[in-house]
Amino acid sequence: xxxxxxxxxxxxxxxxxxxxxxxxxxxxxxxxxxxxxxxxxxxxxxxxxxxxxxxxxxxxxxxxxxxxxxxxxxxxxxxxxxxxxxxxxxxxxxxxxxxxxxxxxxxxxxxxxxxxxxxxxxxxxxxxxxxxxxxxxxxxxxxxxxxxxxxxxxxxxxxxxxxxxxxxxxxxxxxxxxxxxxxxxxxxxxxxxxxxxxxxxxxxxxxxxxxxxxxxxxxxxxxxxxxxxxxxxxxxxxxxxxxxxxxxxxxxxxxxxxxxxxxxxxxxxxxxxxxxxxxxxxxxxxxxxxxxxxxxxxxxxxxxxxxxxxxxxxxxxxxxxxxxxxxxxxxxxxxxxxxxxxxxxxxxxxxxxxxxxxxxxxxxxxxxxxxxxxxxxxxxxxxxxxxxxxxxxxxxxxxxxxxxxxxxxxxxxxxxxxxxxxxxxxxxxxxxxxxxxxxxxxxxxxxxxxxxxxxxxxxxxxxxxxxxxxxxxxxxxxxxxxxxxxxxxxxxxxxxxxxxxxxxxxxxxxxxxxxxxxxxxxxxxxxxxxxxx
Numbered sequence: 215x216x217x218x219x220x221x222x223x224x225x226x227x228x229x230x231x232x233x234x235x236x237x238x239x240x241x242x243x244x245x246x247x248x249x250x251x252x253x254x255x256x257x258x259x260x261x262x263x264x265x266x267x268x269x270x271x272x273x274x275x276x277x278x279x280x281x282x283x284x285x286x287x288x289x290x291x292x293x294x295x296x297x298x299x300x301x302x303x304x305x306x307x308x309x310x311x312x313x314x315x316x317x318x319x320x321x322x323x324x325x326x327x328x329x330x331x332x333x334x335x336x337x338x339x340x341x342x343x344x345x346x347x348x349x350x351x352x353x354x355x356x357x358x359x360x361x362x363x364x365x366x367x368x369x370x371x372x373x374x375x376x377x378x379x380x381x382x383x384x385x386x387x388x389x390x391x392x393x394x395x396x397x398x399x400x401x402x403x404x405x406x407x408x409x410x411x412x413x414x415x416x417x418x419x420x421x422x423x424x425x426x427x428x429x430x431x432x433x434x435x436x437x438x439x440x441x442x443x444x445x446x447x448x449x450x451x452x453x454x455x456x457x458x459x460x461x462x463x464x465x466x467x468x469x470x471x472x473x474x475x476x477x478x479x480x481x482x483x484x485x486x487x488x489x490x491x492x493x494x495x496x497x498x499x500x501x502x503x504x505x506x507x508x509x510x511x512x513x514x515x516x517x518x519x520x521x522x523x524x525x526x527x528x529x530x531x532x533x534x535x536x537x538x539x540x541x542x543x544x545x546x547x548x549x550x551x552x553x554x555x556x557x558x559x560x561x562x563x564x565x566x567x568x569x570x571x572x573x574x575x576x577x578x579x580x581x582x583x584x585x586x587x588x589x590x591x592x593x594x595x596x597x598x599x600x601x602x603x604x605x606x607x608x609x610x611x612x613x614x615x616x617x618x619x620x621x622x623x624x625x626x627x628x629x630x631x632x633x634x635x636x637x638x639x640x641x642x643x644x645x646x647x648x649x650x651x652x653x654x655x656x657x658x659x660x661x662x663x664x665x666x667x668x669x670x671x672x673x674x675x676x677x678x679x680x681x682x683x684x685x686x687x688x689x690x691x692x693x694x695x696x697x698x699x700x701x702x703x704x705x706x707x708x709x710x711x712x713x714x715x716x717x718x719x720x721x722x723x724x725x726x727x728x729x730x731x732x733x734x735x736x737x738x739x740x741x742x743x744x745x746x747x
Contacts, residue, residue, distance in 0.1 A: 231488070235449060235520070237447035237573075237576065239320075239467065240320050240322070240329065240404065242320040244315045244336055244399075244401055245313060245315035245399070246315055246397060246398070246399055249311055249312070249394070250310050250312045251392065251393040251395060253304060254307070254308065255301045255304075255387050257366075258302045261300050262293075265292055269288055273285060283376060290383055293383055314347050314351055319515065319520075320518050322448045323567045324446075327439055327441060328424075328438070330435070331518035332429075332430075332434045332533055333435055337426060347392060348392060352392070356381045356382075356388060359387075401423060402418035402419060420440070423437075427559060430549070431500070435555060450526070450567070452523055452525070452553055453554075457506075459492075459496075460493060463506075465490070465519055465550075466520055467486055468483070468487070468516070469516055471514070489510050491548075495507045503551075503555070505551060506530055529552070530552050532548065533550065535548040576595075576608065579594035583615060586623060587627070588624040595611050599612065
């Protein structure tokens with residue numbers, strides 16, 4: 215689709231692209247619930263005593279510093295490298311009700327609720343699940359266990375780094391030995407409620423897993439279905455050939471550094487973020503799966519998000535990227551599954567991507583809005599709200615359009631009917647003017663002919679240049695036809711007695727009839743004049 219011209223030439227491509235695509239981009243959640251069972255950890259004294267002796271030798275030989283912190287950190291690092299050698303499970307078991315999960319990004323591909331996201335956003339391996347439960351659900355146990363072992367080292371004063379090493383030691387132990395009972399899995403899409411606006415009224419809506427591929431580096435694709443949906447905003451699919459090395463790509467999604475922090479409001483968390491960067495190279499995994507490497511930043515939580523060309527078409531899906539522990543992106547290491555794989559997976563389930571009427575109307579309204587045609591955009595935005603009351607952004611644009619109109623900033627062009635009426639009025643005025651001119655010309659001709667009553671002598675005409683024309687009186691304003699009998703002429707200034715042999719002048723019936731017809735036609739045209747013309 216061609217990029218439209220807007221009121222300001224400096225409106226960034228990303229600004230318009232974000233406005234048009236964000237309604238179809240949704241936050242997804244994967245949740246596991248169950249009972250987590252882990253044994254009580256106990257130091258295995260034999261191996262631990264050997265480790266203490268090895269640590270002492272390292273201090274004597276100068277391989278490590280002899281301060282307490284350095285010695286303790288050396289011990290925990292060695293234990294963390296082989297946790298089961300130094301910590302053994304004993305009774306009693308500890309049980310906790312737990313709920314863990316994560317958030318990703320998905321996007322509507324059909325108006326009736328089919329959504330595309332990443333495979334790793336809807337499934338977890340057994341080891342990944344155990345690690346997640348150990349990290350999120352068993353934090354309290356890990357903290358208690360770490361404090362116990364640090365208390366046994368009475369002569370050491372624990373600092374923050376030492377505490378983290380001890381806690382990670384027991385997180386690993388719990389992950390290796392936990393059991394999960396009564397495990398339940400749920401997938402949901404976070405949607406706003408009727409009225410528009412993504413805010414505290416948003417709620418998770420259950421989603422059905424229709425199809426799932428292999429996690430990265432495989433074809434990391436999943437298809438979800440949310441039932442009971444209609445007129446959802448959708449995204450158009452492009453082609454692999456739409457982009458190439460050097461092309462700017464745009465990634466939309468929900469970064470975890472926002473959704474997982476307590477500092478931002480729910481409304482802020484539920485608005486997608488847009489990043490951009492160049493297409494760096496096309497890659498292929500050992501399994502033969504193509505991926506696009508891009509410099510556009512991505513974060514935890516962006517997984518499953520759509521990647522766009524500047525024309526606003528999906529050319530792939532964000533799957534992987536290298537991020538630091540704090541969630542910051544690493545340049546040149548975001549990887550995108552090409553749109554050809556997405557189409558392949560959709561075809562396997564006979565799902566045909568379709569443009570929603572909501573989307574076409576909304577995009578048309580945005581085109582008018584960015585041109586400052588607020589009066590033109592307003593009814594279109596209202597139509598979108600009628601089609602999809604849950605639309606998260608249309609209420610905002612309705613308000614902004616109304617404000618633009620009331621503040622006198624509207625630059626909407628006049629409707630074509632306005633110019634038709636104006637043009638018709640001008641044309642009618644020209645026609646009426648021509649008719650009146652013709653009538654006046656004919657009257658002037660008739661006024662030059664004297665009307666005699668009986669015999670009159672010829673009038674004396676002085677020689678040129680003193681010729682005096684007789685001046686006819688103006689016609690009366692009566693709408694009735696005017697006869698020649700109502701015309702009067704002034705005698706010439708130099709007139710003399712009438713010549714008995716002068717020829718008598720008679721009225722011309724044909725000219726009178728012509729005048730009557732012209733006046734009747736003029737009245738008819740004025741009667742058919744359009745209202746307001």
